[in-house]
Ligand SMILES: Nc1ncnc2c1ncn2[C@@H]1O[C@H](COP(=O)(O)OP(=O)(O)OP(=O)(O)O)[C@@H](O)[C@H]1O
Ligand SMILES: C[C@H](N)[C@H](N)CCCCCC(=O)O
């Protein structure tokens with residue numbers, strides 16, 4: 167039986183996929199069997215045959231690290247249960263396509279992965295209060311149903327204090343345990359250092375690691391950024 171963690175962002179576009187890829191890269195490099203899981207993706211892309219929609223977030227991670235089973239037209243629901251076309255909130259993307267998202271389907275796929283892999287890194291969609299099914303089911307409900315702790319990915323720049331503290335407080339209100347915060351797109355600015363210190367002071371949580379804003383995000387440059395990740399701290403994230 168493997169272990170899992172749920173990666174949430176303070177917003178969309180903060181770098182959840184980038185951080186998920188880093189965690190997967192480090193675990194993979196250290197000899198563990200790891201798989202990324204993006205249960206619901208909105209903004210799917212066409213596969214190599216131009217027939218099925220596949221998840222760009224999983225494709226990004228596959229391009230960085232050698233995941234055992236690559237996403238293909240045949241197996242594309244293994245790491246991504248729902249791939250929706252419109253790049254909008256999942257509840258809306260699903261409604262547009264008349265798709266009813268079933269939490270049981272997601273939970274059962276997660277169970278399969280956790281039985282097969284040492285580590286499953288689950289990526290949400292956007293932030294913590296993003297609706298998956300209208301007003302009925304949200305990202306935080308899925309986290310509870312999967313019985314996972316979370317890692318928050320937050321921006322380094324101005325605006326992150328408010329977003330991160332709100333996210334932490336919301337998690338507390340739902341009794342979801344937060345294992346720490348990853349800061350992304352750090353530019354070495356004095357106010358970013360203060361942001362990190364302030365977030366730690368207010369929340370009492372630790373910043374697990376900091377990723378620089380990579381000017382030219384080629385595969386080599388991205389991997390260089392992942393090299394310094396502490397394996398011990400990554401292993402500590404999983405329950
Ligand atoms: N440290 C970084 N340096 C440079 N570019 C980055 C970095 N982190 C992420 N990016 C870029 O920023 C964009 C958003 O990152 P990412 O896709 O990881 O966000 P996300 O939180 O997963 O978004 P979504 O909510 O859509 O899943 C991408 O184009 C990604 O390549
Ligand atoms: C489309 C985007 N990249 C994400 N996959 C989904 C983000 C949903 C955000 C919803 C919201 O908070 O308004």
Ligand SMILES: [Mg+2]
Nearest residue numbers: 182183223289
């Ligand atoms: Mg993503």
